[in-house]
Amino acid sequence: MKPRPSASVPRVLAALGLSLLLLAACKKHGPEELAGAASGPAAAVRQLATHLQRNDLVGFARDAVPPDLHDRLDTAWRAGHSRWPLSELPLEDKLVPMLAALSAKDAEKTLQRSFDRQFARQDRDLKEAARTLGLFGVQYVKNEGDYTQEERDHYAQVIAALGDWAQQAPLGDPALARTTLARLAPAARRSGLTTEQDLSEAGMTASLQRLTPFFIEAKATFSRYGLPLDTTFTDLRTGLVEEKGDTATVRIHYPLGEREIDTVVSLTRRGDRWYLTDYLKHAEDVLAALPPPDVPAPAPSEPETPPSP
Template identity: 65%
Template sequence: MPIAPTLRRALPVLAPLLLLASLLAACKREPEELAGATSEPAATVRELVEHLRRDDLAGFARAAVPPADHAALETAWREGRSRWPLTELPLSQQWVPMLAALSRPGSEQALMRDFNRQFARQDKDLRDAARSLGLFGVQYLKKEGDYSPTQRLHYTQVVQTLSEWAQEAPLADPALARNTINRMAAAARKAGLASEQDLREAGMDGSLRRLAPVFTETKASFARYGLALDTTLADLRTGLVEQKGDHATVRIHYPLGNREIDSQVSLERRDGRWYLSDYLRAAERARTSMPPAGEPPAEAAPASPAPSTAAP
């Protein structure tokens, strides 16, 4: 059979397949590196993210600040004056109550009853709530809070993304909720950190090691609801915006939900190594804070409310 006529007859079938193959190949291409990706400041940020990707919270804390600052933060943690790096998380004051609620005997049944009463199959109400919380979060970040311009831009992008994700996520699915509650409760009991006293006795390094299973399960829970945070961490890219002496600005670009988030962070060089400026300030506050009796730790102020507005 002549080859040319055969190919002509096959083209209507082959063309869509070839187009699909080319699209799949394009999707699998590695994203281009950002300018300055090989610089030391940009590599420092990627190193910190790699600790989070491997669920190594204690390693993250050690790499995030100089050794002397790490020791100061450890002391402040045991004295109840700091909860860094947990205070880098949204709604940081709620983590201990959440762990306590999950750790209680029978928490799975109690939390599932609450879910069934308030959220089960309330898809439209939850979509509306996610939309409203997203709008509120954006307006809050534009006008309130002690944020730098780059932080406001970053958090605004995150709020908008999570609001969009939550409007599509199966947050009202009882089967998913039961699975998530059961797994999170098991992780919380394994951590054994259900009170401030537990955190003090374990210390910063010990607490972070014990919280690793909770962090792992939290990421897995988001993945079950359609938000792959491990992909976000794995695909994060960094580049150098500028470096002047011991100060640098690094660009961070990462996928989150259906968006690409773009932000910048400041770094400083201490004893030949680079550290995020925000983390150095946290260590400085831990060294100098000494709240009167009865007041919360200096580090316990809520972080940005943005990323948790639509958590399952």
């Protein structure tokens, strides 16, 4: 007679299946949160990353500084004295020339020919250049430039990660370059921002709105080359290290290429909100460097009436 299976076996199998389903569901929730993730300072940093993940450049600028500072920066932008928050980007002074080049007539063909002459299938040279630039960049931010210690530690990790990515990315692929130009050039043209005057006339908020489609295509380009920045923003985790009065230190951990960036940032409380201290300093430095407003000439004084005899 064949042995009768125990009645408990189906229950065990059901429990095992349920456990596997729960494990799979847990994995979908993303990386584990850091200690202190629910704190105000940690949430403020995560909010900025969420804006970038959602392509909300206007929201990023709004929440990165206090409202009064934001309004003054917008005024300075219109006068051509500020490009914050674009000035937080690497090589921000190259943005307008890049938009102009991509917006030019037949830019796709012209830039593709230039790429084919200089970079097509030069993978070995491009990877060596990336390695050299990465090493130089890490040493530079560690020892030179006007950076806080937190910025030096953070930027050194970012540059090293980007160097690793660039050595693996298909930078010399002509077909990929053609696809990239075919997407970036129309996005640049739609922005209508090809000169500093265009930016000033549009103002900060409208400029950021018009740059959003280009930002989306830029992120898509990095993804095609093996650097999914949306994953970086989505999987960014924050945790509170210390909060003391109106200052706080927050730990940030996020993936970038094949590396995990782990750093700390300082925050400052203004009113009931927390802001990255470096962003505040950079914005205030921009405003402090503004030329003084024109002082109106004093009105001519009335001639004195001679006393009556």
